[in-house]
Amino acid sequence: MLTKHAYSRLGETVYQTTLENGLKVILIPKADFHKTFAVMTTNYGAIDNEFVPRGQQQAVRFPDGIAHFLEHKLFEKEDHDAFDLFGQYGASANAFTSFTQTSYLFSTTNHVRENLDILLDFVQEPYFTAATVNKEKGIIGQEIQMYDDDPGWQSYFGMIGQLYPREPLHIDIAGTVESIAQITADDLYAAYQTFYHPSNMSLVIVGQLEPETVLAWITANQARKTFGPNEPIQRVASPQTPAAEIVPQTTRHLTVTRPKVSIGLRGYDEVPAGRAGLHYSAAVSLALDLLFNDTGDYYLRLYDANIIDDSFGYDFQVQRGAHFAQLAGDTDHPETFVSELTAILDDAAAQLVAAQEQFDLVKREAIGRLIGAINSVEAIANQYDGPLFGGTTIFDELTILEQLTFADVQQALAAFLAASQRTVYTILP
């Protein structure tokens, strides 16, 4: 049975249900759209590298990059590649691995049912052999090296590595050439059996679709397969870097035209569970807008003094088990960049009050941008964060944003900053 939630002002409706096997299904029809976009996600990503494999007793530490490797290998089957099956219908397919999730997706303008079966089947019918696993090592090795040559990527992950030196978050999502060399087909099966049970997964479909019909297709597909019982997943809790151990500053030399500076703030406060977590996330993001976006008074001063330029940006991320903010940009004056921005952070509560008259503006902007994102079926689907924020959608996020008050923003920022730890990662030419 689909439960239906209408957002009447937006003219959007979300249908959802959980199948008997535990798979969460979220269906969002978009009238007049040609595209249907589907994304199937497991709550398993790069940081989940130590766990008790399903059916075993002992925790095992797996090679770094295994979740991403598994993502690559799931496409290849004994006698075909899932890419080619999608290709028969002209659909485009892809997949990506983040710290905490792995997602498989397709986009099509026809043959939705056929493509949906291909997606469900290739994700739910693994096939790994020593030969196919070894072949992939060359491709992923090149992928890792491509990112080695990307200074923006190096700056971002360098900063994260500084904030989480003991946690698996400091490891490249794809692993290293050395770590992936150790991955075996058995490792992939162990990870697969543990994390790809339907009860650990969601399927979000947005675009041209009729909810009841699509649900019937999914149910029919799932009825053809048998899954083991839904057992709890036992991840080994990652070690936690004590705040005092976080290195405040690191400088590295790379071939870049200008210095790149990334200031990271790791939150040590507890992010509320479920929908309240999205409220917290939206409130901190809005606080950062007030402190750092281009409507602020300080912005023009730093811009005119050539401390920041159009490359300056910031963001706030909440993931399973970790949340952090980043302020980053290219600058010819890295030391002043750091001292000016940290001065604002040090005085954040007062700075926020000083910016209060911009609150309405900044909130309007965030609302408008989010409404604009509803034009995109991909944005709607990707905004769904599953269990992290209690199954909320982009439409719930809009409601939360509309209701946010200045006091909410003050409170959330204070909670985040009070227990936060900072680092600066600088890349110099």
Added chain:
Amino acid sequence: MHVRIRDGVTLDLLPTKKFKTIGIKVDFVAPLQATAITARALLAQVLETSTAEYPTQTALARQLSRLYGASFGISVVKLGTKHVIRLTCSVVDEQYLEQYQDTMPLFERGMALLQAVLFAPLLPNGNFDPTTFTQQRQNLLTAIKSLDDDKQYLANRRLQELLFTGQPAQAMSALGDVTTLGELTANDILATYHEMLAHDAVHVAVIGNVSEKRVTTALAAWPLAERLEPTTEPYYRWTARSQVQAGDDEAPVVQAKLNLAYQLPIYRSDADFLPAVVFNAAFGGTPLSLLFTNVREKASLAYYASSDYNPFTGALTVQTGIQAQNQERVIAIVTEQLQALQAGKLSAELLAEVKASLLNARLASLDSPQRQLTGALNSGLTHLQEPLTHWQEKLAQVTVADVQRVAQQVSLQATYCLHGKETGDANETRV
């Protein structure tokens, strides 16, 4: 709906209720000239910064926030023999807002903002504000230099320079070159500004839930005089070389970037345009393509290996990220794939798949306001207004022989490799 507002000024209105926003795009199109590219890029950057009414970035940013996060930007694009200064603005359709109290709707506010940017820039004492000018010139300079940090971009730039040696306008990036930029004055930009307003062909396009009357009323307030209709075609036609230009550079990269350039002298209005698009999709334009399958999937030599076809310049490029010592092997595999298509070796399955994929992409573009707005200019420049069904029929009719005929016109012109120091096993150079 395509409307001629006056000589040299057109409007494309794409009415639809499926989006939550109304998108506006204004293209100023001039002949591509090496001497003017840099000045136009800087002009775009300066105009984007402020206006007389909103004299600082902060004032302009606050106005955009007031308009519920209206997005606004000015970019520059090279399109064959044309250079485009493109203004875009997207506003929320206010019916989706919880409360909207302003008497003037957001679309009209957005048009007023574009009008202010275009016709009332910050010109104290009759010229661009010196501080803004100097700062934005510096910003553009660092932006151009920083682009080279992206090694894939850098390798592609170097390839273009090699391919179009002695043809500076084609060789140059749409942002211009740093030497010219350093010498530009506020007077130069002012002259470029007046030139643009007086002579550029103007293509306006609007998409969203808005009536023709509202659009034409807003546009009527813009002081856009009539101008000469452009007489030159947008296609850059050039003579292929008999000798392949080869170039390489050493840079501290872990992964080598090997790029190839070919001539494919088929243009957007040509009868073989669609077969050329199908050829590119089969060669390297899609993940189903021969390049992706053979360089990446079968030989495991690359993470990316793809091709791009530009129907305004008749250039086809291939880009790969590989280990430097595999360069010759990769070139051999790429060449084999081209030769296969030239020999008509294209399976019925792959042909059907790339056609399905092209149809899918075309239909999917109808779900993107930005892509529809961009598409409007292509039709405007090429005078091709083709109904979707007609395009679909033509696509279905493309045969292996058509693709083979296209492939036989492809000739290698340049190869370029950006690579690290040659130390043998690249794995050992990892840090």
